[in-house]
Amino acid sequence: MQLVITMFFLVSSSFLWSSVSVHANVLMVLMEGDSFISGRTDQRHSRNYNDIRMHKEMIGREHDVLLETLLDSGSYTKLYSYSHLLNGFAIHVTSSKAISRLRNATGVRSVHEDVKLAKLTTHTPDYLGIPSGVWPTLGGARSAGEGIVIGMIDTGINPSHPSFASYPSFGANGSMNGYTGKFKGKCATGVMFPFTACNGKIVGAQYFARAAIAAGDFNATRDYASPYDADGHGSHTASTAAGNFEIPVIVNGFNYGNASGMAPGARIAVYKALYTFGGYMSDVVAAVDQAVEDGVDILSLSIGPSSVPPGPSAFLNVLEMELLFATKAGVVVIQAAGNGGPLSSSILSFSPWITTVAASITDRKYNSSIILANGQSLSGMGLAPPTPGEGLYPMAAAADACRHNTSIGLVESCQNPEPFIPPLAHGKLIICTYTFDFEFDSASISKVAETIRSIGAAGFIMTMDPDVGSEEVKGTTVPFAVPGIVLNNIEASTALWQYYNSRTLRARTGRAIAFTATAKILDGRLATYTGQVPIVAAYSSRGPDVNNALLQTADVLKPTVMAPGTSIWAAWSPNSEGDQYARGQDFALVSGTSMATPHVAGVAALIMQKHPQWNPSAIISAIMTTTDVADKFGNPIMAQEKNQLSPATPFDYGAGSINPSRAIDPGLVFVSKFKHYIQFLCALPGVDEESVRRATGAGCPSSRKAWGSDLNTPTVTISNLVGTRKVIRTVMNVGEETETYNVTMVEPTGVKMKVSPHLFTISQNATRRLKLVLDATDATNAYSFGQMLLQGNLGHLVRVPVAVYVSSILGS
Numbered sequence: 001m002q003l004v005i006t007m008f009f010l011v012s013s014s015f016l017w018s019s020v021s022v023h024a025n026v027l028m029v030l031m032e033g034d035s036f037i038s039g040r041t042d043q044r045h046s047r048n049y050n051d052i053r054m055h056k057e058m059i060g061r062e063h064d065v066l067l068e069t070l071l072d073s074g075s076y077t078k079l080y081s082y083s084h085l086l087n088g089f090a091i092h093v094t095s096s097k098a099i100s101r102l103r104n105a106t107g108v109r110s111v112h113e114d115v116k117l118a119k120l121t122t123h124t125p126d127y128l129g130i131p132s133g134v135w136p137t138l139g140g141a142r143s144a145g146e147g148i149v150i151g152m153i154d155t156g157i158n159p160s161h162p163s164f165a166s167y168p169s170f171g172a173n174g175s176m177n178g179y180t181g182k183f184k185g186k187c188a189t190g191v192m193f194p195f196t197a198c199n200g201k202i203v204g205a206q207y208f209a210r211a212a213i214a215a216g217d218f219n220a221t222r223d224y225a226s227p228y229d230a231d232g233h234g235s236h237t238a239s240t241a242a243g244n245f246e247i248p249v250i251v252n253g254f255n256y257g258n259a260s261g262m263a264p265g266a267r268i269a270v271y272k273a274l275y276t277f278g279g280y281m282s283d284v285v286a287a288v289d290q291a292v293e294d295g296v297d298i299l300s301l302s303i304g305p306s307s308v309p310p311g312p313s314a315f316l317n318v319l320e321m322e323l324l325f326a327t328k329a330g331v332v333v334i335q336a337a338g339n340g341g342p343l344s345s346s347i348l349s350f351s352p353w354i355t356t357v358a359a360s361i362t363d364r365k366y367n368s369s370i371i372l373a374n375g376q377s378l379s380g381m382g383l384a385p386p387t388p389g390e391g392l393y394p395m396a397a398a399a400d401a402c403r404h405n406t407s408i409g410l411v412e413s414c415q416n417p418e419p420f421i422p423p424l425a426h427g428k429l430i431i432c433t434y435t436f437d438f439e440f441d442s443a444s445i446s447k448v449a450e451t452i453r454s455i456g457a458a459g460f461i462m463t464m465d466p467d468v469g470s471e472e473v474k475g476t477t478v479p480f481a482v483p484g485i486v487l488n489n490i491e492a493s494t495a496l497w498q499y500y501n502s503r504t505l506r507a508r509t510g511r512a513i514a515f516t517a518t519a520k521i522l523d524g525r526l527a528t529y530t531g532q533v534p535i536v537a538a539y540s541s542r543g544p545d546v547n548n549a550l551l552q553t554a555d556v557l558k559p560t561v562m563a564p565g566t567s568i569w570a571a572w573s574p575n576s577e578g579d580q581y582a583r584g585q586d587f588a589l590v591s592g593t594s595m596a597t598p599h600v601a602g603v604a605a606l607i608m609q610k611h612p613q614w615n616p617s618a619i620i621s622a623i624m625t626t627t628d629v630a631d632k633f634g635n636p637i638m639a640q641e642k643n644q645l646s647p648a649t650p651f652d653y654g655a656g657s658i659n660p661s662r663a664i665d666p667g668l669v670f671v672s673k674f675k676h677y678i679q680f681l682c683a684l685p686g687v688d689e690e691s692v693r694r695a696t697g698a699g700c701p702s703s704r705k706a707w708g709s710d711l712n713t714p715t716v717t718i719s720n721l722v723g724t725r726k727v728i729r730t731v732m733n734v735g736e737e738t739e740t741y742n743v744t745m746v747e748p749t750g751v752k753m754k755v756s757p758h759l760f761t762i763s764q765n766a767t768r769r770l771k772l773v774l775d776a777t778d779a780t781n782a783y784s785f786g787q788m789l790l791q792g793n794l795g796h797l798v799r800v801p802v803a804v805y806v807s808s809i810l811g812s
């Protein structure tokens, strides 16, 4: 099986999922012996950069010595030494002998073949209630996130974008503008990336491409040997997390409103490790190692593997292990869930130390209409301007406005201006057809718009080919410079054709000779804010979480939380190498769990600014226990399935839809530390102590029988309940005062739940153990859901979702 690293975004509403095989002989070799982080209890707050540098040099030398003694010179190239989170290296080898020598060498803990990772506006601050609910408590928008550095592992950044301009308050001259924070990352200059690119808003920028280069996938013309974002994805995610406040989104001269990141005062550190073609795991691992060494506070990864990694457990793969050490170092790790929904068990981010983000649809809708002369109004899609004035414009079908002797294939798809007869087409609305060519990317709506402009037509009307019949039309979220509408349903398309045919006079040959059908297109760029939201997006990957490639489920709730991911406006890069539709634009409206992820990274920055002493698990706990599970109308949140909506479960949205103004003051938090995660790993079915030791360097605790469900998270997930299970949770009062909480339950089907105490008073900073007993009463042989609700007398509300699969009511 080939794994592919994927950027989780949809290109113009189609899911890009390339499954490219690996040609590189790149290996990641993990060594016995400590990395900087595994060897200490060091946290974010006490960094000694001198120690870090000395450790790095020593480890690098050890790797070189090992390789020199083991392998013939010239038979390999060391690509990276990893020293901060992992002790290991990436190496490009040319002989299989080298591989077996490495596997057998003393001091080598494990050898992993590299895997390729393919690619997986913001009205959202308002939608999430951040400007009124959170920013004021942090000194206003421009200082919201101040002091926090968010590391973006992505396709780089477009440094000249206004979303990343330096604020006067950041200082305004020279490189870094006098940034004097604790972050110590480098600014690698290069093509399109002058040294002034690191301007204080961007505090560091590096790129990692050695494996991509070794594999022959890196094309310097297309991919840029610098942190510059030639794709758009990285600029989009960075601006969503920490882009500047009040940046007008102007596309084709039209202002779509202002954009802002979630934490406009946070700094951005760029680690480019992904390219238009995707990326390699060993480059991503190097990027993460460097980011934590440099001192990022939060990591945002809108990427993941293309399928469940092989091995005894998905939790033990190299990236998950590295992210465990990042957590140990005090860094909050946010990762996209994947775009494999609505299939169940399609989650591609597995571990409880990672915050896995699902994507929702928000309340902003763009709707475009066309008014026919007979008064009929048809609605569709298209971010396009209206036809000018109040007047109506004649329509002509593409085939009726083209030469008949053309050698160009199908003229109906309007991909080429050449067959059009200019005097016939001029000033008319041209009717084009969305065919399978569009589905397979050999045609695009952007090309239609170009054709219309070059033939001087008044606009276009896309109708659906009945054989395609899809509502998932590609390219409708691209802003067009000419009037146009996509009638993305068969009924509207049929109505249009009926009207056109009834008003078009034809010669006996069939040739149209008079065009009397007329219409006007209304403005498609005006947003409306309506509807039952949030809704879980169809593409958002679903739980349950799995332990391995056999899809055996684990005692972990995934996804973790849900954030807006559909039709998000944010910064772009005009090169747009990965998405031809958005080429030339400074902003793009795109969708995916990739887009949801930086929303949570930005919110984590706000909480970290407010509560600098909290460890990553406390920050995530705050986000999880304060989510919403009801929509705007107070009804249970729904999820898009294939063709319908159904009530969403925690396997669709995790703990729920994020609510930042509540997350900033959660009342209670559930805290886990590194040793608890090791205990969790040791409790996984099919994972023995040796596998845990090989992956983490840490041993399992002595023989107490344990379950994955013992980990102190604000969720209870039991993948295999047989008889009775006791679960302990420990809460800490992070509120300002002593508070009295009562605990109520909603029991999952087939389970009786008891909690003690069910009433308790907890003083500030104190902790309290809660004992839950889950008793199987009915073997459901399916997951069912419930919750535990802790209600404080000072208004805090702490919700803990419960998911249980009852296999048997009889205890063993």
Ligand SMILES: *[C@@H]1O[C@H](CO)[C@@H](O)[C@H](O)[C@H]1NC(C)=O
Pocket: 100, 103, 104
């Ligand atoms: C190296 O490992 C292989 C199995 O991976 C084994 O067959 C071989 O004997 C080992 N060679 C040495 C020199 O230890």
Ligand SMILES: *[C@@H]1O[C@H](CO)[C@@H](O)[C@H](O)[C@H]1NC(C)=O
Pocket: 171, 172, 173, 177, 178
């Ligand atoms: C440049 O920055 C320094 C310190 O950061 C400041 O003292 C100085 O006034 C700035 N110069 C200009 C021209 O803004």
Ligand SMILES: *[C@@H]1O[C@H](CO)[C@@H](O)[C@H](O)[C@H]1NC(C)=O
Pocket: 219, 220, 221, 222
């Ligand atoms: C590299 O990319 C450029 C620009 O996209 C392209 O013209 C060229 O053919 C590519 N080179 C290779 C070797 O693929």
Ligand SMILES: *[C@@H]1O[C@H](CO)[C@@H](O)[C@H](O)[C@H]1NC(C)=O
Pocket: 246, 247, 248, 258
């Ligand atoms: C948008 O941002 C501009 C500054 O760039 C500001 O003057 C304007 O008031 C903002 N508009 C809204 C609707 O917030």
Ligand SMILES: *[C@@H]1O[C@H](CO)[C@@H](O)[C@H](O)[C@H]1NC(C)=O
Pocket: 367, 368, 369, 377, 379
């Ligand atoms: C789009 O807008 C038109 C006119 O405002 C309205 O009649 C139509 O119902 C809307 N369509 C959708 C899908 O919202």
Ligand SMILES: *[C@@H]1O[C@H](CO)[C@@H](O)[C@H](O)[C@H]1NC(C)=O
Pocket: 403, 405, 406, 407
């Ligand atoms: C098609 O016909 C036009 C005249 O109607 C002529 O000018 C043109 O050369 C012809 N093209 C082809 C490809 O035969």
Ligand SMILES: *[C@@H]1O[C@H](CO)[C@@H](O)[C@H](O)[C@H]1NC(C)=O
Pocket: 613, 764, 765
């Ligand atoms: C709780 O911890 C906070 C932060 O460390 C501290 O400021 C506060 O005084 C502590 N309160 C009590 C009652 O110990």
Ligand SMILES: *[C@@H]1O[C@H](CO)[C@@H](O)[C@H](O)[C@H]1NC(C)=O
Pocket: 741, 742, 744, 791, 792, 793, 794
């Ligand atoms: C739990 O506490 C809340 C807040 O003090 C209170 O409103 C509610 O009635 C209590 N519920 C029960 C069942 O005691």
